[in-house]
Amino acid sequence: MLRRTALAAASLLAAGLLVLSACSGGGGSSAPTTPGEPDPDASVAIRLVLEPSNLDIRETAGSALDQILVDNIYQGLVARTPEQDIVPALASDWTVSPDGVTYTFTLREGVTFHDGQELTPQDVVWSLTTRRDSPQWRDSARLANVTSITAEGQDITLTLSEPDSSLLWNLTGRAGIVLKEGDTVDYKTKTNGTGPFVLTQWRQGDSITFERNDAYWGEASGAAEIVFDYIPDNQAALNAALAGEVDVVTGFDANLKEQVEQDGDFALVLGRSTDKGTLAFNQTSGPLADKRVRQAIRQAIDHDAIIEALASGQTQYGPIPELDPGYEELSDVAPYDPEAAKELLTEAGYEDDLELTLTIPNFYSTTIPQILVSDLDEVGITLEVDSVDFTTWLTDVYTNHDYDLSFVLHTEARDFENWANPDYYFTYDNAEVQELYAQSLAATDESEAADLLEKAARIVSEDAAADWLYNGASVVAIGRNVVGMPTINVNERLNAAEIAQSNG
């Protein structure tokens, strides 16, 4: 009897091994369902990676908040589309004076907050003024040169001390969020906005649930309910998808394409993004203060191999990604050339004896550090990898500038300003770049502003101020019966209003 049990156990184990090996092959595939009629009562479950630490849109940093709360719950006068265009939101339209210092917005009528209170022009004035005057609120400095914010009837007027070509864009983010004046909502765990969704539940460490806002001023959302499931592990997310527990997987690993598509229920989409895998150099002192060393590191890294290893994204040789104004293809500045890198190192006096430390937050995969270690080893640089949690990174690297090399995926769109800020952790200080950036801000013409940024970006790249390892893709696996899922820059913003699901 027992002998039989032992045998059974052994055969179960063997069967398990077989299953595991079979998993890497193709599974049974059913024909993909064609989307039928959208179901207005559908609940769509979306896998996300990073959960917000709290929901305070006023002062808690982190793209995890912007990703789900901006557009869906909170709105500003203007919004941005996934294609990065600026469109009306709480303002039905706006005008800009020819000298670029007066912006006049027409506020929509009949807009209510989720708790039923009416949106008034005074709410807008109060929100923008408080944002500007409260340094602890996020992006407060972005409104620094707005000298007056007034309302007359439904017209809101912003007057600037000087033109600011980034103002409208900034108003599509945290700087422009409109809250109810004097609201008593506990912003840390609750929300009260004007968007197409209402927050119904936040189960910390698990999920955040939105429900359709039936009193929404605009077009009603496609789904009745959106559930954001926080599943940090990619393998667990894959299992959840295959078991039918989530309908969309964001922040996915493109190397798992075959496995997630094996049953035909999902399709993997690679959307563009402004995610920049940034290898920062601390150039205040030491070997990295020498431009030749920085250039050598850039030329020692095989960027195409990185793209291949990630199975997604594209190369990027300067600070501005393709989606942003001012992009230019800069591969000629630092082509992959280990021999040239060695020569530069010899010239700088570091032949085979340079030791550097890479500080990297521990939620990034080990792929990047592995490639860096082996590429730099090729040219005689010994790289030690120090994997720390994000809070430690914020203290050591971001605040104290205590590092040699650092890797972080900067997701924010249009964030060139960091290269014009000598106090930023990039430790890059170039007067010409700062001047060009200031001119770009002051430009009243969009294409002129972009040209100036382009000039500045080339200088940043030629100075080897940092290396851009890759321009990431938004890797999203979408259920066949889901429509309207945005795929561009999903790590930064996920506007869920048009997502719908059919019963198919």
Next chain:
Amino acid sequence: MIRYTLTRFALLLLGLLVASVLIFVTLRVLPGDIAHLIAGVGSTPEQQDAIRERLGLGRPLPEQYLTWIGGLFRGDLGTSLLTGTSVVDELAEKAEVTVPLGILSLTVAVVISVPLGVLSAMRRGRAAGTGLSVGAQTLAAVPVVWAGMMLVVVFAVWLGWLPAQGFPRSGWSDPWAALRSLILPALTIGIVEGAMLLRFVRSATLQAVGQDFVRTAAAKGLTRDQALIRHGLPVVGLSVITVLGLQVAGIIVGAVVIEQLFSLPGIGRMLVADVAARDLPKVQGELLALTGFVLIVGFVVDLVHRVIDPRQREAP
């Protein structure tokens, strides 16, 4: 007995006090702070300082410690800096997942290890006994994560019987759904812990077989197996209870890993997230609660042991 209980209780309180100091100090040694996290990338040192001041992080450490301990006497474990919710409430909510998970895991471990451990001891030297013992060795060496993955692949992805991850958002209002989502995680912890326990039960049983009173009973005409079951097993039971007390700590550690793996909103996952966010008041409350739980289990096990085991009663 009363004196023993009081002494043992004093020891428990002392343990808690030492733990509270250790926890408090260790957490303050961690690099990084919550003000940086809240202010985030794009913030200035001034903004970070303002947040630190508002959260009361600038107060002297002894003062912070005493405030915390003072609260404990009112049943207040502290408040989260990030969400403003009370640690007691958070623990209560997450315990809905972790406590049933722990009980299930323990049950699985006992159900696997006790009968099989006794059997393998009784069949020592025969194929079945050897097979069991080798099987247990193998299973005990399996990493928890791998075991979990295997179970998910077979029962969730392949057969579709059980959920692959997560916990119903409605909690226990749908008991069946909640239970189903805990089966695979509990099996994962239970099989690995059970394999370790199995070896222990086996050696405890073998020891019991050699005891005089079992041999005497056998001499009185019972078969060896009967004698063992009637007279030896209670002794084995005693040792198992002691080890189970120790296993509780192992199960808590297992829960931390497993809750990450299965995306379960339990105490383990909360602890990991809170440490990452440097929500120190919350972490110290959680850790003290867990430590207290383990210490109390030890206290109860010791008392039970003393009541049951006649040999211990005479000891001071």
